[in-house]
Amino acid sequence: MTFSSDTRFHRQLVVFNGLLPALLILLDAWRGKLGANPVEFVTRATGVLTLVFLVITLMVTPLRKIYGWNWLLKQRRLLGLFAFFYGTAHLLTYLACDRDWHLQTVIGDVSKRPFIAIGMFSFALMIPLAVTSTNAMIKRLGGQRWAQLHRLTYYITIGGVLHYYIIVKSDITYPLIFAIIVAVLIGYRVVASIKKARGAAPRAS
């Protein structure tokens, strides 16, 4: 099966499925079918999509190591850019519809609502990652430094989940699901690095 070598096909697949939710939101907006509170729906949908794409990027490494799906690696930066894309849409929805573009009120809002500060901070951390997502930038930074910088994804994802968890009034089911998935994905890396460290030392058997 040549599936694992067909990079162009994978790319098309990621682009298509990444854009599909945005297209469906636009379609529903055009049909007037975003429910009673469209602003709330769009805010929540774009926020959740940001988390979904962040989580998918964090799944790439475990999936490669466990199932050998190495082809995923070539799509990881694109997946990350989709997280940035939906994060930007989420922020713009907030600025346009929640703040009505009264940007001076944002500072007060951020200081009063800690979850917004956490969200903003996580978004700010995504900017350097999006900027350095090109091949040229990897070369310029050098692979190791680039990889180090992009480990910010862990903090961005944790910040995103926290942001979601704090805004929810009482039913924490969805934020909790994200929290568990993220904990497993980060736990996997912790365990892997411990194993690696132990593996280097001679083992008593």
Place this chain on the structure above:
Amino acid sequence: MSGSPNIPSSEITPEATFHNRRFFMKSAIWAGSAFATAGLYRTFAPRPEVKNTGAAITSVAEPALSTSLAADEKINSFTEIAGYNNYYEFSTDKSEVAAKAKYFVTDPWSVQVGGLVQKPRTFDLADLLKFESVERTYRFRCVEGWSMVIPWVGFPLSKLLSMVEPTSAATHVGFETYYDIKQMPDSGSAGIDLPYVEGLRLDEAMHPLTLLATGLYGKTLPNQNGAPIRLVVPWKYGFKSIKSVVKITLMDREPPTTWSLANPGEYGFYSNVNPTVDHPRWSQARERRIGEVGSRETLMFNGYAEQVAHLYAGMDLKEDF
């Protein structure tokens, strides 16, 4: 490696078949992934229109008490009112409540009224529908920052309270919502203790604006809006307007209320709509009217200050939020 591989030519897939197979696989993956992505989106997307299937209620219009809507304030559509609900016993997703509450049994029903009263009494549905119904169009402001304008049908709570004759010791009124986990299977993840309880001071309860609603848009209440009977206190945040009431108890002290039990720092007993007192996690200065894209200013006591401000004379509303 050199030399020809040892595969008989009969086992080599012809090029055309190979490409066909790849084309088929690719198409299947395209379709499958699109189906999965769109399906996932659909499960989270809001539900479309809601039909008003209630029975008609004969009522008297009371425009004088449907106080002062501004010229630019429109009554919300039935779909908006009945398709966007906070009713945590059924679902914490506002657009899911209508579907989840569809088979909620509201007939037979009874409301037990007791406590510090001369004539305790249990009202069944027929008794409740005997009260003369009035139409009241009120603003409804949710503590979450959204609002609607709702054409309620019902009767003043004071009429029911006068029938049971509160004793002179009674100072407060407690309310309780019906609760049955069998009918409300998702209530386990609501994150609040149930049954839902609420309360008012007796003078708030006796205020002419305080309504026991049995309907909206001229018909009996949809289940998701608190059928068959709910409280409506238009100058307080929506969660004070307790749904599907089964118990009303006159007391001599402040009754416990669900949201302040869940989070005393964020939700007070009074919970009057007040643009100058923020929720610890968000501002209450503005609100989004459902159906509008921008936001509008939140009014003191939700625009009913003229009628109710005197109830709180001399109180520090930052302290008693």
